Amino acid sequence: MHAAGIVRVEERPDPRIEQPTDAVIRLAATCVCGSDLWAYRGVESVKAPMPMGHEYCGVVEEVGSGVSIAKVGDFVVGSFFTSDNTCEICRSGYPSGCVHRTGMGSLGAQAELLRVPLADGTLVATPGMPDARHLPSLLAASDVLGTGWYGAVAAQAGPGRTVAVVGDGAVGLLAVLAAAQLGAERIIAMSRHAPRQELARAFGATDIVADRGDEGVAAVRELTGGLGAHSTIEAVGTQESMMQAIRSTRRGGHLGYVGVAHGVQLPGDTLFFSQVALEGGPAPVRRFLPELIERILSDTIDPGRVFDLSLPLAEAAEGYAAMDERRAIKTLLRV
Numbered sequence: 321m322h323a324a325g326i327v328r329v330e331e332r333p334d335p336r337i338e339q340p341t342d343a344v345i346r347l348a349a350t351c352v353c354g355s356d357l358w359a360y361r362g363v364e365s366v367k368a369p370m371p372m373g374h375e376y377c378g379v380v381e382e383v384g385s386g387v388s389i390a391k392v393g394d395f396v397v398g399s400f401f402t403s404d405n406t407c408e409i410c411r412s413g414y415p416s417g418c419v420h421r422t423g424m425g426s427l428g429a430q431a432e433l434l435r436v437p438l439a440d441g442t443l444v445a446t447p448g449m450p451d452a453r454h455l456p457s458l459l460a461a462s463d464v465l466g467t468g469w470y471g472a473v474a475a476q477a478g479p480g481r482t483v484a485v486v487g488d489g490a491v492g493l494l495a496v497l498a499a500a501q502l503g504a505e506r507i508i509a510m511s512r513h514a515p516r517q518e519l520a521r522a523f524g525a526t527d528i529v530a531d532r533g534d535e536g537v538a539a540v541r542e543l544t545g546g547l548g549a550h551s552t553i554e555a556v557g558t559q560e561s562m563m564q565a566i567r568s569t570r571r572g573g574h575l576g577y578v579g580v581a582h583g584v585q586l587p588g589d590t591l592f593f594s595q596v597a598l599e600g601g602p603a604p605v606r607r608f609l610p611e612l613i614e615r616i617l618s619d620t621i622d623p624g625r626v627f628d629l630s631l632p633l634a635e636a637a638e639g640y641a642a643m644d645e646r647r648a649i650k651t652l653l654r655v
């Protein structure tokens with residue numbers, strides 16, 4: 321990305337092993353993230369041209385001398401933060417907070433080849449080479465599925481609970497899928513867009529609320545006996561969506577917030593009297609990857625359906641534009 325709204329596909333030097341714990345993988349496919357749009361829209365500044373992309377799966381091409389788990393030829397899925405998978409934070413279930421983490425965004429996963437630091441702790445191999453039909457879902461596991469799943473877990477979605485999901489991007493839609501998989505009794509998807517409402521229903525939403533703000537909160541309360549949802553997942557990251565999520569949650573309920581926050585300021589008194597438990601932040605996707613991969617390969621879930629546009633990598637700019645203009649939910653880039 322050269323500047324807000326300006327994406328070009330250019331030749332860059334092939335990544336190489338720089339540290340003994342690195343691996344280089346050849347991507348099977350890559351994609352554009354909703355969070356990439358913050359820079360595309362100029363909300364995050366782009367001071368110099370930067371490589372983009374942090375969602376990836378593919379085949380290990382080369383490993384450093386210190387890598388013992390990841391093997392050349394393995395098909396692997398990783399996440400947007402690397403993790404050693406051994407430190408106290410990782411072992412407590414929060415690998416995205418690893419004391420040795422590196423953000424993959426600066427390495428540029430929208431490419432053919434990618435260097436992955438801390439390969440042994442970061443990458444999860446599939447048992448054997450997956451079928452091509454599973455690629456979109458495995459790619460989704462890298463971020464949007466893992467993030468939506470964390471939102472649902474953080475919100476304590478499960479049997480007997482009503483879940484509300486604020487946000488109808490790929491993460492919000494996959495939070496619906498996650499809540500359904502976790503056994504939620506009722507799932508309210510908040511969306512104004514017919515194709516997204518349809519996908520939300522396919523993923524397990526039982527109710528759709530098209531209103532937002534005060535009207536959206538009122539609609540959720542009306543569906544829940546005036547109390548609000550037990551579990552709410554926030555998958556946008558704005559002041560409006562965060563307040564809508566808190567106010568849609570009942571007293572004693574739980575909110576999982578996984579939209580990357582931009583300019584969100586929470587009023588302490590509202591938070592205090594809401595009696596809502598908040599957990600969120602960058603999803604510990606690595607924690608969930610083995611389980612998500614298993615559910616995908618056994619055809620229990622099909623999260624790859626969030627990719628409603630597939631383009632060759634060379635047309636990445638159009639992939640960004642389509643998502644920015646909400647013509648596409650999520651763009652897969654073929655490499």
Ligand SMILES: [Zn+2]
Binds near residue numbers: 404
């Ligand atoms: Zn760690």
